Amino acid sequence: MKNKLHWLLGGVWLLSGCPNLLCQKVTDLPERIQAVMNRPEFAHSSFGVEFYSLDRQQIVFQHNPDKLMVPGSTTKLLTEGTVLELLGGDYRFHTRVYRTGPIKKDGTLDGDIVLVASGDPDLSGRIQSDETLAYENMDHSYGGPDSKGLGDPLKVIRELAQQIASKGIKRVRGRVLVDVSLFPEGDRELGTNVVISPIVVNDNVIDIVATAGDKEGAPVSLQISPKTSYVQIINQAVTGKAGSTPNLNYRAEKLNADGTRSVTLSGTLPVGKGPEMNSYAVPEPSRFAATVLAEALNDAGVKVAVPAATSAPDFKVLTANYKAENQLAEHVSPPLKEDVKITLKVSQNLHATM
Numbered sequence: 001m002k003n004k005l006h007w008l009l010g011g012v013w014l015l016s017g018c019p020n021l022l023c024q025k026v027t028d029l030p031e032r033i034q035a036v037m038n039r040p041e042f043a044h045s046s047f048g049v050e051f052y053s054l055d056r057q058q059i060v061f062q063h064n065p066d067k068l069m070v071p072g073s074t075t076k077l078l079t080e081g082t083v084l085e086l087l088g089g090d091y092r093f094h095t096r097v098y099r100t101g102p103i104k105k106d107g108t109l110d111g112d113i114v115l116v117a118s119g120d121p122d123l124s125g126r127i128q129s130d131e132t133l134a135y136e137n138m139d140h141s142y143g144g145p146d147s148k149g150l151g152d153p154l155k156v157i158r159e160l161a162q163q164i165a166s167k168g169i170k171r172v173r174g175r176v177l178v179d180v181s182l183f184p185e186g187d188r189e190l191g192t193n194v195v196i197s198p199i200v201v202n203d204n205v206i207d208i209v210a211t212a213g214d215k216e217g218a219p220v221s222l223q224i225s226p227k228t229s230y231v232q233i234i235n236q237a238v239t240g241k242a243g244s245t246p247n248l249n250y251r252a253e254k255l256n257a258d259g260t261r262s263v264t265l266s267g268t269l270p271v272g273k274g275p276e277m278n279s280y281a282v283p284e285p286s287r288f289a290a291t292v293l294a295e296a297l298n299d300a301g302v303k304v305a306v307p308a309a310t311s312a313p314d315f316k317v318l319t320a321n322y323k324a325e326n327q328l329a330e331h332v333s334p335p336l337k338e339d340v341k342i343t344l345k346v347s348q349n350l351h352a353t354m
Contacts, residue, residue: 089337093120107170117198125151131334147277153202161296163329172304191349197285205279213239240268
C-alpha cells in the first residue's frame with residue numbers, strides 16, 4: 001500500500017513509498033528519529049529501531065541493532081503466525097464428552113462422564129451466532145473498570161450438558177471428569193497469573209465485578225459469574241475515600257478437604273468509583289470445569305454428584321472408552337483465525353501461551 005506505514009514487528013518498520021512524517025529524504029531519518037528519542041519522557045528508556053524499505057529492499061536506519069531486549073507482547077505475532085502456518089486459519093478444536101459405561105433402561109449411566117480437553121481456548125461466552133468471538137477493549141483477565149465480562153461464561157458447558165441429557169441419561173453413578181492429558185496443567189502464565197491448561201472455561205477465571213458503596217466504610221458489593229460451589233468468595237472489601245487508589249486483592253486462599261476452595265477479597269474501592277472487574281484465576285481449571293459441568297448437568301435434569309476430592313484417575317486406562325459409540329456430546333469451535341484476532345486484539349496471554 002503506497003504512501004503508508006506498511007508493517008510493524010517489534011522495532012522493525014517496513015516502509016513502502018514515502019509514509020507521512022517520513023516523507024523527506026532518507027538522510028533526514030537519523031535526526032528525526034533522534035529528536036523523538038531525546039524527548040524528556042524517554043529519558044530512562046532504551047530504543048531498538050530498524051527501518052527497512054520495501055521498495056529498496058534494504059535497511060535505511062538502525063539504532064542498537066545488536067542489543068538484546070525483551071520483546072513483550074510483540075512475540076504474539078510470531079506465536080500466532082506460527083499456529084496459522086501449522087494448523088491453518090480454518091482449523092477447529094473438537095471438545096468431546098464420553099461415557100465409560102452403559103446406559104440402562106431407566107436412564108442410569110453405570111460409569112463416568114469424561115470431558116476430553118482439546119486445547120480450545122474459547123469454551124466461554126465469547127462465541128457469537130456468526131462464529132465470530134466477542135471481546136472487550138480491556139479483557140476480563142486483566143480486570144479494571146472497562147471490563148464487564150463476556151456474556152454467559154458457561155454457555156458452552158450448558159450446551160454440552162443439554163446434549164448429554166438428550167441421550168436419555170437421568171442419573172450418573174460414576175464421576176464427572178476432565179481429561180487434561182493433552183499438555184500439563186498447573187503453571188501460571190506471566191501476564192495475568194492465569195493457570196495454563198488444555199481446558200479453558202471462561203478463560204479460566206471467575207468474573208467478579210466490585211462496586212463501591214455510597215459512603216466511606218460501606219461494604220463493596222460483588223457480582224460473581226459464574227456462581228459455583230467450586231469456590232466461595234469471602235467479601236471483606238470496603239469502600240474507601242473518594243479519589244483514593246483502588247486496592248483490591250485476593251488472600252487467604254484455602255483448599256478444603258472436599259476439593260472446593262475459599263478465598264478472601266479484601267482492600268478498598270473508593271466511593272464514587274464505578275464498577276471494576278477483579279477476576280479470580282481458578283487454581284485448578286480441570287476441577288473447576290468438572291464442577292461447573294456437573295452443576296450444569298443437574299440443572300439439565302441429570303442427577304450427578306459434584307466432584308469431590310479424590311485421587312487422580314488413570315486417564316490412560318479411560319482412553320479405551322473414547323470411541324464414537326460412547327460419545328455423549330461434542331463442541332466444535334469457531335475457526336482458529338477468529339481466536340487469533342482476539343488474541344492479538346486484546347493481547348490475550350493465556351490463549352497465546354496455550
